[in-house]
Amino acid sequence: MDFDFNDEQRMLKDSVNQLIADRYTFEQRKSYMKDASGFSRDVWNQFAEMGLLGLPFDEKFGGVGYTDGGAVETMIVMEAFGRGLTLEPYLATVVLGGGLIHRGGNDAQREALLPKIADGSLMLAFAHEEAQSRYNLADVATTAKRDADGWLLTGEKNFVVHGNCADKIIVSARIAGDRASRDGIGLFLVDAKAPGVARKSYETQDGQRAAQIRLSGVKVSSNDAIGDPDKALPLIEKVTDTVLAAVAAEAVGAMSAAHEVTLDYLRTRKQFGVAIGSFQVLQHRAVDVLVSLEQARSMAYYATMMANDPDPAERSKAISAATVQIRRSGKFVGQQVVQLHGGIGMTLDYKIGHYFKRLTAMESLLGDTDYHLAALARAGGLIEASA
Amino acid sequence: MDLRFTADEIQFRDEVRGFFRTALPASIRRKMELGQRLSKDDIVTWQRILNAKGWAVPSWPVEWGGTDWGPVKTYIFKEEMQQAPAPDPLSFNVSMVGPVLIAFGSEAQKKHFLPKLANLDIWFCQGFSEPGAGSDLASLRTAAKREGDHYIVNGQKIWTSRAHNADWMFCLVRTSSEGKPQQGISYLLIDVKTPGLTIRPIHTIDGEHHFNEVFFDNVRVPAENIVGEENKGWTYAKYLLGHERVGIARIGAAKHRIQRAKALAADVMIGDTPLSETTRFREKVASIEVELKALEITQMRVVANSVRLPKGAADPTSSILKLKGTELQQATTEILMEVAGANAMIREPDHLWGTATEPSIGPEWTTTTAADYFYMRAASIYGGSNEIQKNVIAKRILEL
Numbered sequence: 025m026d027f028d029f030n031d032e033q034r035m036l037k038d039s040v041n042q043l044i045a046d047r048y049t050f051e052q053r054k055s056y057m058k059d060a061s062g063f064s065r066d067v068w069n070q071f072a073e074m075g076l077l078g079l080p081f082d083e084k085f086g087g088v089g090y091t092d093g094g095a096v097e098t099m100i101v102m103e104a105f106g107r108g109l110t111l112e113p114y115l116a117t118v119v120l121g122g123g124l125i126h127r128g129g130n131d132a133q134r135e136a137l138l139p140k141i142a143d144g145s146l147m148l149a150f151a152h153e154e155a156q157s158r159y160n161l162a163d164v165a166t167t168a169k170r171d172a173d174g175w176l177l178t179g180e181k182n183f184v185v186h187g188n189c190a191d192k193i194i195v196s197a198r199i200a201g202d203r204a205s206r207d208g209i210g211l212f213l214v215d216a217k218a219p220g221v222a223r224k225s226y227e228t229q230d231g232q233r234a235a236q237i238r239l240s241g242v243k244v245s246s247n248d249a250i251g252d253p254d255k256a257l258p259l260i261e262k263v264t265d266t267v268l269a270a271v272a273a274e275a276v277g278a279m280s281a282a283h284e285v286t287l288d289y290l291r292t293r294k295q296f297g298v299a300i301g302s303f304q305v306l307q308h309r310a311v312d313v314l315v316s317l318e319q320a321r322s323m324a325y326y327a328t329m330m331a332n333d334p335d336p337a338e339r340s341k342a343i344s345a346a347t348v349q350i351r352r353s354g355k356f357v358g359q360q361v362v363q364l365h366g367g368i369g370m371t372l373d374y375k376i377g378h379y380f381k382r383l384t385a386m387e388s389l390l391g392d393t394d395y396h397l398a399a400l401a402r403a404g405g406l407i408e409a410s411a
Numbered sequence: 412m413d414l415r416f417t418a419d420e421i422q423f424r425d426e427v428r429g430f431f432r433t434a435l436p437a438s439i440r441r442k443m444e445l446g447q448r449l450s451k452d453d454i455v456t457w458q459r460i461l462n463a464k465g466w467a468v469p470s471w472p473v474e475w476g477g478t479d480w481g482p483v484k485t486y487i488f489k490e491e492m493q494q495a496p497a498p499d500p501l502s503f504n505v506s507m508v509g510p511v512l513i514a515f516g517s518e519a520q521k522k523h524f525l526p527k528l529a530n531l532d533i534w535f536c537q538g539f540s541e542p543g544a545g546s547d548l549a550s551l552r553t554a555a556k557r558e559g560d561h562y563i564v565n566g567q568k569i570w571t572s573r574a575h576n577a578d579w580m581f582c583l584v585r586t587s588s589e590g591k592p593q594q595g596i597s598y599l600l601i602d603v604k605t606p607g608l609t610i611r612p613i614h615t616i617d618g619e620h621h622f623n624e625v626f627f628d629n630v631r632v633p634a635e636n637i638v639g640e641e642n643k644g645w646t647y648a649k650y651l652l653g654h655e656r657v658g659i660a661r662i663g664a665a666k667h668r669i670q671r672a673k674a675l676a677a678d679v680m681i682g683d684t685p686l687s688e689t690t691r692f693r694e695k696v697a698s699i700e701v702e703l704k705a706l707e708i709t710q711m712r713v714v715a716n717s718v719r720l721p722k723g724a725a726d727p728t729s730s731i732l733k734l735k736g737t738e739l740q741q742a743t744t745e746i747l748m749e750v751a752g753a754n755a756m757i758r759e760p761d762h763l764w765g766t767a768t769e770p771s772i773g774p775e776w777t778t779t780t781a782a783d784y785f786y787m788r789a790a791s792i793y794g795g796s797n798e799i800q801k802n803v804i805a806k807r808i809l810e811l
Binding site: 025026027028029030033096287290291299301302304306307308310311312314315318319320321322323325326328329345348349397398400401402405406407408409410411 | 412413414415416417420483666667669670671673674677687690693694696697698700701702703704705706707708709711712714715716728731734735798801802804805808809810811
């Protein structure tokens with residue numbers, strides 16, 4: 025048992041934190057949001073230079089080549105991103121899109137795509153959720169029909185994180201089976217500019233970007249199916265779990281930063297002639313925030329450790345358990361840091377509200393609290409009944 | 412970073428688990444599993460079995476019968492003990508007066524008391540709280556006046572757990588009214604059979620007798636029974652705060668209750684459906700399991716970190732463990748209440764004590780449920796109430 029980072033991980037942490045400190049002040053972030061794409065190309069290129077964009081990939085595909093897929097390293101990076109409330113499409117391109125290609129693609133696809141992700145020249149998005157799917161990963165109504173030398177995709181996808189800027193979109197579509205059956209789902213790589221692809225980009229409440237994507241008989245070549253086009257669900261689940269682990273770390277970063285900002289405020293804001301942090305009722309609230317944050321941090325570690333567990337049932341139970349804690353802590357911390365600030369917490373010009381908004385956006389990412397609690401409960405929970 | 416135990420730690424865990432399986436007397440195990448109250452004999456018997464194995468006081472230095480396990484193994488040991496489920500060694504002896512004597516006692520006190528504490532030949536109780544000194548402990552007034560080679564003690568202590576089982580008391584007494592209240596307190600060891608000392612029971616809401624009032628009427632205590640220096644008692648008592656980092660969250664005990672609740676809920680029918688199959692119950696339990704897992708890892712973080720702290724230094728994070736740990740202890744007794752349903756309200760003290768001669772009215776396991784639930788409310792009050800813990804965290808961690 026060991027909670028320490030090794031030297032290399034400590035260096036990574038320092039350099040990413042430095043990058044966030046240099047490039048992600050609140051004012052800088054505001055200027056990035058004004059860009060048409062909603063983030064900074066410049067910062068993105070800097071991620072590439074630092075090797076962050078190839079972090080989870082094998083060396084031969086332009087990555088760093090960590091033994092366990094860089095789970096701990098991803099956690100370190102995502103926590104720093106959470107602190108900075110970064111806007112770049114890291115999760116969509118590297119963890120999600122890159123993860124699907126790295127774990128599910130064939131060598132030709134990996135050789136063609138991963139080095140481009142790593143050098144910053146290719147952005148990906150994963151178009152999976154649909155209006156009716158309500159977090160159920162198996163609920164896919166978009167169809168893929170056999171065409172002479174490939175497939176024809178038809179359907180509508182929503183909540184496509186960073187679908188606005190993706191060069192290529194990985195689309196899930198059903199080739200067989202009922203709407204929510206586990207079998208019969210395939211993954212297809214679609215050029216964002218291909219005929220028949222209509223995307224409507226939008227801004228999300230936390231200042232990030234996403235898209236709704238309509239596919240009207242989009243032609244895809246057989247070579248652009250990822251993995252077995254009949255059995256993609258286990259791959260989707262696996263990569264989703266690594267994304268949830270990464271989001272857990274991001275949430276912890278956002279919560280920690282919000283907590284620190286709040287403590288500063290409690291120490292400096294004066295009312296009735298004293299710092300408001302001297303009031304017991306506010307102290308106890310701040311302690312409740314700390315406890316909730318530390319519980320979340322522990323579960324982010326747990327998610328990181330379990331994200332690549334070879335047993336899918338154990339893995340998904342652990343990830344759901346971690347997600348329940350993260351979502352609950354995120355909501356509690358987000359609401360309390362606003363309350364502890366009073367009126368200033370309500371203003372758009374002050375950063376605390378932006379942590380709250382990002383934490384809120386994360387709540388419905390790949391399943392909300394109730395969804396994951398139900399999944400954990402159905403699977404029997406974490407502790408076995410005594411004999 | 413690796414949250415898993417090492418091969419060596421797993422081997423140790425299996426050894427400990429094996430020992431608890433074979434060495435814990437069946438009658439004690441049964442009482443523990445049913446949540447029945449343990450007699451003084453049960454506790455003494457078990458501690459002596461542990462002591463014979465050299466495991467009664469693992470956190471003490473090796474020269475006084477302890478081990479060189481370090482925090483991780485000590486943590487594993489305690490969790491396994493709670494999950495067995497086996498009784499804890501008497502905490503007053505093992506975690507309170509023992510460590511204080513080791514750190515501040517005279518050689519004579521150490522030689523005389525430590526072996527007897529480990530073997531539970533002497534049972535200590537704690538004389539801290541007074542009617543006017545609860546959370547504000549430093550305002551205590553029980554006075555010890557020096558007369559020749561004795562202290563004459565007058566005053567009253569309250570909430571003295573198991574004083575009725577005890578042979579000795581470690582007691583905070585006022586030896587000076589000069590300066591701040593904290594500066595006039597001494598740490599005194601008192602034989603409870605000394606004339607002038609009276610113990611009266613306090614019955615608690617679980618119908619049991621855990622606590623007592625203790626009255627001192629000109630009790631003569633040999634001056635050699637003072638620990639360390641006069642008027643330094645507050646420092647010695649504070650030494651223990653946040654010192655007992657390992658096992659403070661009592662994850663093992665909470666886990667054991669969840670395991671039981673899940674098993675028992677399979678036999679409780681709601682119409683044609685076992686309670687254990689209903690969504691509401693499953694999600695409620697899963698919710699607690701999530702918090703427990705988080706706290707287990709938080710506990711391991713504190714344990715791992717304690718390797719780095721100077722010996723004897725307190726980690727304020729342990730206040731988080733106390734806070735969340737007691738909440739979860741309480742939540743797990745609540746779940747068992749829910750499983751027991753109306754049966755929990757049938758009061759059958761014979762069954763609680765394991766001395767019944769007739770079968771219980773409801774299922775036997777439900778005879779202890781309410782007592783556990785009621786008594787567990789004390790967990791967020793004793794040892795510094797949870798509100799006091801929050802004050803400590805606000806000051807020492809958050810620096811507010």
